[in-house]
Amino acid sequence: MAIDLHIPIAVSARHAHLSQATIERLFGEGYVLTRRSALSQTGQYSAREMVTLIGPHGRLDHVRLMGPPRERDQIEISRSDEFVLGLDAPLRISGDLKGTPGIFVQGPRGRIALATGVITAQRHIHMSPQDACRLGVRDGDMVSAKVGRAGRSLRFDEIAVRVAPDFTLELHLDTDEANAAGVTSGDLAQLVEPASGNENGSTAQPAVA
Amino acid sequence: MAIDLHIPIAVSARHAHLSQATIERLFGEGYVLTRRSALSQTGQYSAREMVTLIGPHGRLDHVRLMGPPRERDQIEISRSDEFVLGLDAPLRISGDLKGTPGIFVQGPRGRIALATGVITAQRHIHMSPQDACRLGVRDGDMVSAKVGRAGRSLRFDEIAVRVAPDFTLELHLDTDEANAAGVTSGDLAQLVEPASGNENGSTAQPAVA
Numbered sequence: 001m002a003i004d005l006h007i008p009i010a011v012s013a014r015h016a017h018l019s020q021a022t023i024e025r026l027f028g029e030g031y032v033l034t035r036r037s038a039l040s041q042t043g044q045y046s047a048r049e050m051v052t053l054i055g056p057h058g059r060l061d062h063v064r065l066m067g068p069p070r071e072r073d074q075i076e077i078s079r080s081d082e083f084v085l086g087l088d089a090p091l092r093i094s095g096d097l098k099g100t101p102g103i104f105v106q107g108p109r110g111r112i113a114l115a116t117g118v119i120t121a122q123r124h125i126h127m128s129p130q131d132a133c134r135l136g137v138r139d140g141d142m143v144s145a146k147v148g149r150a151g152r153s154l155r156f157d158e159i160a161v162r163v164a165p166d167f168t169l170e171l172h173l174d175t176d177e178a179n180a181a182g183v184t185s186g187d188l189a190q191l192v193e194p195a196s197g198n199e200n201g202s203t204a205q206p207a208v209a
Numbered sequence: 210m211a212i213d214l215h216i217p218i219a220v221s222a223r224h225a226h227l228s229q230a231t232i233e234r235l236f237g238e239g240y241v242l243t244r245r246s247a248l249s250q251t252g253q254y255s256a257r258e259m260v261t262l263i264g265p266h267g268r269l270d271h272v273r274l275m276g277p278p279r280e281r282d283q284i285e286i287s288r289s290d291e292f293v294l295g296l297d298a299p300l301r302i303s304g305d306l307k308g309t310p311g312i313f314v315q316g317p318r319g320r321i322a323l324a325t326g327v328i329t330a331q332r333h334i335h336m337s338p339q340d341a342c343r344l345g346v347r348d349g350d351m352v353s354a355k356v357g358r359a360g361r362s363l364r365f366d367e368i369a370v371r372v373a374p375d376f377t378l379e380l381h382l383d384t385d386e387a388n389a390a391g392v393t394s395g396d397l398a399q400l401v402e403p404a405s406g407n408e409n410g411s412t413a414q415p416a417v418a
Contacts (some may be wrong), residue, residue: 079388080289091360122360151300151331155364179288180389182300
């Protein structure tokens with residue numbers, strides 16, 4: 001029986017997850033983020049509020065905040081953004097912020113210097129334990145998926161699998177990755193079955209589930 | 210005997226190839242481009258001169274000109290750039306400009322509205338007839354290559370093969386593609402042997418040479 005290997009794509013533009021303390025420094029005391037639209041991952045939302053990122057070489061305006069507030073400030077940018085800002089952010093899974101660079105963040109009521117927290121997101125697939133079982137993968141596995149519109153099709157390797165009960169099946173790419181494949185949110189990727197992943201001799205194949 | 214399938218990568222940032230007539234409109238009558246550095250393709254060079262691109266939604270400053278001047282104006286930008294400028298440029302091989310959008314180009318001595326000529330470059334490999342023979346591909350073939358640094362490895366499909374006697378072996382990627390793979394100019398790609406290209410069932414595999 002054939003497994004459905006299709007995975008919806010969600011493209012993440014540059015954005016910021018901030019702590020309540022940081023939000024208040026930028027927007028004023030007691031400020032509460034305004035929900036703009038729900039994200040597909042349970043409870044997460046895109047906020048109305050935006051900030052400006054200021055790096056050593058340049059700035060990026062209109063950077064969207066995500067809610068709800070987190071314990072720690074985390075800024076996710078693309079490598080293209082890094083060239084604009086003038087900094088070198090490591091490739092990380094969300095939450096893994098040790099040794100990451102800092103940045104200035106400007107809001108309407110203040111500016112703050114974050115000592116750390118800027119990353120480029122490691123591409124990853126969110127999924128529930130049920131999806132993980134069905135697809136034969138485990139949390140922490142690295143898998144491959146075919147992605148792309150006419151003229152720009154490609155296969156991403158080293159996609160991290162992230163499994164949690166409240167996760168919705170979704171491949172998260174940043175704008176560089178989406179643009180390289182010519183895709184947008186809502187397009188479909190196709191998981192390369194782990195068992196067949198080594199046919200082309202790639203060195204970046206999934207762990208056996 | 211194993212074939213060496215490694216191909217040097219060259220990353221193309223946004224740039225413009227302009228006609229002598231356009232150059233004179235932007236820089237002054239009789240203006241001659243100044244050579245800055247040689248490109249690996251014979252006779253091509255990066256010029257000292259830069260222009261500003263102006264689209265319906267935004268502008269990009271410091272866009273490098275390439276020389277020598279061409280018969281027709283051609284502007285090559287990334288999809289990330291398209292979002293900044295506010296236009297939708299098709300994926301094309303260099304020189305295939307029919308039906309492409311126009312743009313404003315600003316130089317130090319004038320501004321010109323180009324009616325056409327803006328493209329996103331189809332990723333491609335330049336090679337000599339000798340390299341094509343050695344690698345078992347032909348001009349116009351579509352091939353695949355593995356690319357990428359730790360954490361961002363991927364396989365690009367639909368890479369156009371371009372063969373000419375004066376071409377130097379080189380995979381040309383734009384900045385979105387290079388950033389998605391975490392590579393820079395001088396890194397190496399590895400051609401996927403055409404004979405093994407269909408193992409993963411991709412629909413975007415090379416024609417048989």
